[in-house]
Amino acid sequence: MSLMKRLTMIFRAKASNALDRAEDPRETLDYSYQKQLEMLHKVRRGVADVATSRKRLELQTRQLQQQADKLEQQGRQALSLGREDLTREALVRRSGLQQQLADLRSQYDSLNEQEQKLMVASQRLQAKVDAFRTRKETLKATYTAAEAQTKIGEAFSGISEEMSDVGLAMQRAEDKTSQMQARAGAIDELLASGALTDATGTAKDDITAELERMSSSSGVELELARMKQELGAGAPRTQIETNPPAPGQGDDA
Amino acid sequence: MIIRILGEGQFDVADDALDELNELDNALTRAIDSDDDVAFRAALTTLLDTVRQRGAPAPADALVPSQLILPAADAHLDEVKDLLGEEGLIPG
Numbered sequence: 001m002s003l004m005k006r007l008t009m010i011f012r013a014k015a016s017n018a019l020d021r022a023e024d025p026r027e028t029l030d031y032s033y034q035k036q037l038e039m040l041h042k043v044r045r046g047v048a049d050v051a052t053s054r055k056r057l058e059l060q061t062r063q064l065q066q067q068a069d070k071l072e073q074q075g076r077q078a079l080s081l082g083r084e085d086l087t088r089e090a091l092v093r094r095s096g097l098q099q100q101l102a103d104l105r106s107q108y109d110s111l112n113e114q115e116q117k118l119m120v121a122s123q124r125l126q127a128k129v130d131a132f133r134t135r136k137e138t139l140k141a142t143y144t145a146a147e148a149q150t151k152i153g154e155a156f157s158g159i160s161e162e163m164s165d166v167g168l169a170m171q172r173a174e175d176k177t178s179q180m181q182a183r184a185g186a187i188d189e190l191l192a193s194g195a196l197t198d199a200t201g202t203a204k205d206d207i208t209a210e211l212e213r214m215s216s217s218s219g220v221e222l223e224l225a226r227m228k229q230e231l232g233a234g235a236p237r238t239q240i241e242t243n244p245p246a247p248g249q250g251d252d253a
Numbered sequence: 254m255i256i257r258i259l260g261e262g263q264f265d266v267a268d269d270a271l272d273e274l275n276e277l278d279n280a281l282t283r284a285i286d287s288d289d290d291v292a293f294r295a296a297l298t299t300l301l302d303t304v305r306q307r308g309a310p311a312p313a314d315a316l317v318p319s320q321l322i323l324p325a326a327d328a329h330l331d332e333v334k335d336l337l338g339e340e341g342l343i344p345g
Contacts, residue, residue: 002278003285004256006337007322117260124262127313135316158316161257168325169260 011161029136032156036129039163043122046170050115053177053184057108060187061101068097074207081214090207100187107180114173121166128162255311256304257319259328264308274321277303285333293330301326 071094078086135155254271257263266274277300284292301323311317324333 002275003282003333003337004274004278004321004323007324008319010336011322012318120262121260124313128316131314131316154318155316157318161318161322165257165259165262172260172325 011164012157026140028156029140029152032159033129033133033136036125036132036159036163039166040122040125040129043118043125043166043170046173047115047118047122050111050118050173050177053180054108054111054115056184057104057111057180060184061104061108064097064101064104064187068094068101071097071207074211077211078207081211081218083210083214086207086210093207103183104187107183111176111180114176117169118173121169125162125166128159132159254321255317255319256308256321256323258301258304258323258325260325262313263311263315263317263319264304265311266304266308270303270307273307274300274303285330288330290330293333297324297328298326 071090075087075090075094078084078090132155139152139155254266254268255263256266256274277296281293281296281300284296304323324336
């Protein structure tokens with residue numbers, strides 16, 4: 001049998017299963033409406049969850065980007081100080097970060113797509129639920145068993161199919177989000193442990209320390225040289241300054 | 254005829270497109286039976302594109318069951334199998 005038919009049968013069977021269990025279709029209509037509202041609420045919450053995850057991902061991407069920029073800057077600084085080994089180290093770390101960034105971006109894209117889909121689905125479900133409510137009241141008012149039964153059946157499978165569809169979309173979005181959250185947690189942990197060094201720069205990584213050590217030691221050298229120069233230039237002058245009184249003293253004598 | 258693409262909603266497709274769709278659907282079923290991911294992807298994309306092209310989106314507040322249902326465009330082969338295998342052909 002074709003795939004399209006097989007899928008259709010699965011969905012329709014679910015709807016008629018629910019309908020068969022009920023004694024009075026009118027009760028089923030009310031019960032079903034309750035379920036629909038619950039579903040709608042769940043979908044809305046799902047959209048919010050996905051949006052939160054997306055924002056978190058944005059934040060992490062920004063942090064990692066800052067970190068990568070910082071490493072590049074450090075690489076330049078190290079190179080200008082003639083430390084090619086440090087530059088290489090910085091670049092190696094940066095390429096690792098860039099791998100992470102690329103992964104995060106693709107995750108971000110897929111999450112964004114899920115969010116869009118879920119939003120459309122939630123709007124569609126809202127429209128269907130509204131239509132169902134109207135139809136339900138009409139059907140209840142005009143209820144004469146045999147005639148209404150078929151109409152109820154149709155409205156019911158229409159809405160339950162929509163709910164199954166939205167339910168599936170929700171599930172996929174949830175899977176994507178939980179994957180992403182596990183990953184985000186791992187990155188947070190790495191940032192915390194210092195394996196991915198803190199982007200805020202409060203803690204010093206070893207490249208920074210080495211660079212600072214170098215620049216401070218070269219700073220010391222510079223200072224020293226300046227002092228020496230001052231001393232060297234100053235010593236003769238003091239001699240000159242101390243010399244003139246001697247003739248004066250001679251004058252006094 | 255109403256056809257649902259999962260995740261996208263319902264499309265109203267003219268009946269004379271059915272032969273074309275059936276052929277594409279057969280290719281899709283073959284791909285699933287032979288576990289061929291590449292063929293599955295290609296067949297599904299063609300089938301969905303045809304439905305979107307030949308059909309008009311049904312209004313959002315229309316309460317009608319679909320005559321045919323198709324997996325979502327980004328559905329994985331295993332996902333479709335799960336869907337079919339979830340309750341089998343005779344759900345209970």
